[in-house]
Structures are given as C-alpha cells and as structure tokens.
Amino acid sequence: MSEVSLHKLYSDEPEFGDFFSLLKPRVMSLVVFTAIAGLLAAPGNIHPFVAFVSIVFIALGGGASGALNMWYDADIDSIMSRTKSRPVPAGKISADDAKYIGIVLSAISVVMLGLASNWLAAFLLAFTIFFYVIVYTIWLKRATSQNIVIGGAAGAFPPIIGWAVVTGNIGFESILMFALIFVWTPPHFWSLALFMKNDYESAKVPMLTVTNGRRSTRNHIFVYSLILAFVALSIGLSSLSGPVYLLVAIVLNLQLVVSAFKLWAKSETDSVDDNSLIERKFFKFSLLYLFFHFGAIMVETKTNIAWPGV
C-alpha cells in the first residue's frame, strides 16, 4: 500500500465528533428543548436528577433515530448538497456501523428511560424511534409527497414524552404541544425545499416541490401557516398559557401569517432574482417561532422540579 493511499485511509478514520454528528445534534437540541417544555408543564413533582437523566435519554433516543435515518438514507444523503457532508455519505462512518450504533443506542435509551422514570415514557420513546425510522424514513419519505406531513409526528412526540416522565400518563395539554409541532413541521420543511431547489429532485425524494410544483407548495405553506396560527392561539386558551404566552403567540402568529402571505404572493422569477430570500427568511423565522412558543410555555409553568422534602 502506497503512502498516499495509507494517508487517505488514515484521514478517513472517524473522529469522536463524527459519531456525535451521526446523532444529528441540531435535531437533538429541538428534541431536548421541547421535551423539557413538556416536563416542566406537567403537573406533579419530579426529582431534579431523574428529570435530568430522563432528558438525557430522550435526547439519546432522538439521536439514535437520527443514526438509523443516516444508515437508511445514505444513498440519497450522498446526492443532496445539504446532507452529503454527513458522516456516512462523507465516508467517515460506514452505513452498517451507523445502523448498529442506532440500534444499540435505541435500546439503551428506551430501557434507561423506563428505569429512570416510567415505562409509558419509555414506550412513547420507542414508538417515536419506530415512527421516525420505519414509518417516516423507510416507508413514507420515498413514497409520498405527504411524507413530511405524517412523518412530522415523530418530531412532535418529545413534549408528550416529557409530560409522561412526570405524570405517567398522556395529558390533553401534552397533545396540544404535540399538535403545535405537528402542524409546524410541514411549512418549515416545505420552505426549505423551496430554496434547496433541485436537491430533492436529484435524489428522487417526492417532496411537494417535486410532485406538485413550487406554486402548489407555496399554497400549502400558506394554508398550513393559517392552521398553525389557529393551533398556537388555541393553546392560549389552555392551562399551558398565561400573559407571556398570549403576547408571544399574538405577535409571532401575526408575523407568521404575514410572512406566509409574502411567500405565497411571490413569483418564481422574483425567487430566482433574490436567491429565495423570502423563503430563507421564512425558514429561519419558523425556527424562532417554535423556540419562542415553547420558551413561553416554559415561562408560564410553575416549576415542578423539587428536591425531596423541599
């Protein structure tokens, strides 16, 4: 083996960070944030260490499903510019290794969450992993333009799991938080598809932009944004809400509807001219939108994390 090929072999060896990025840390941060919101909003008390450990293993379960997603999607990830630097398509970690890491971490996270909190929370985490990997990644993603609509449920489960950690059941309020993420997901990813242009088409992923066209995608984003505003404002009438949530929801949902209208009214010629500026802005705004809604829910909740006897 020549020195050049040896060098290539060594430079392809994964670093610890490659294994970490296999767990999709950005998705994990959303999982952690919304799970904490569910945990804080739930009635009842929980020991702070149990709360911490539960969040760690919910995050690990989310990361494990990310690794399994990278195993199955290695072929299309290597085509799309947004994903081709991920550790599997970049050749740092083999698809098989990603699969085994995902399976092992899934098992560890579910069992540990069950031992730390309760088995309903563990079951919900297992179901979330199943839904994301089997229902979304393997079944829906390559089969239907509704992939992100139904598959979005997987990302919506963390607040329900956080709630179940404290209460041992599924409350109405946790379903409201689920609904907020569930309806938020499609317009968020469709706006991404609008400015990623040919990524999904090249990879033959039937995103709405590919199957129904960009005009139809803009229509869908507008309608879903209206539904999202309705859901977010409805939460304002629930026990999750208070003055802070109401203020945040009114301001952000007004901006959501205005942004969605601008995106809907935009022509494709303008989109090319300004390099999809409004679509990019909508995508970034939707991230802040979710962050501030769940932040407001956290602010409104009385803390239920208590040391014993305090």
Added chain:
Amino acid sequence: MSFGREHDLHKRRKGRNLGLGLVLIGFAGIMFGLTVVKVTEGQFAEALAGVSRSE
C-alpha cells in the same frame, strides 16, 4: 513509513478513546446517581417494577 512520532491517526484515535471514556464515566455516574435517588426515595422496588409511588 515511520510511526516514531505521533501520527494524525493516533491523534484521532486518542480523541475517540477519550470521548468514549468520558461517555462511559458519564454513564456510570448516571447509574450511580439514579441508584442513590431511587434508594433514598424508597422507590427501588417501584423503579424495578416500573410504577410510581402514587399509582
């Protein structure tokens, strides 16, 4: 090709081993902490059975 000085390969492996070591230490800490919490709260049997005290 000499491996006398530290090669990039060794740096990568050292980083990986260090990372894995920290993860394992963290996991042991979590197991220890959980055990202390469950035992001091008298929930050990319930924890094993997977039910909370209020049930």
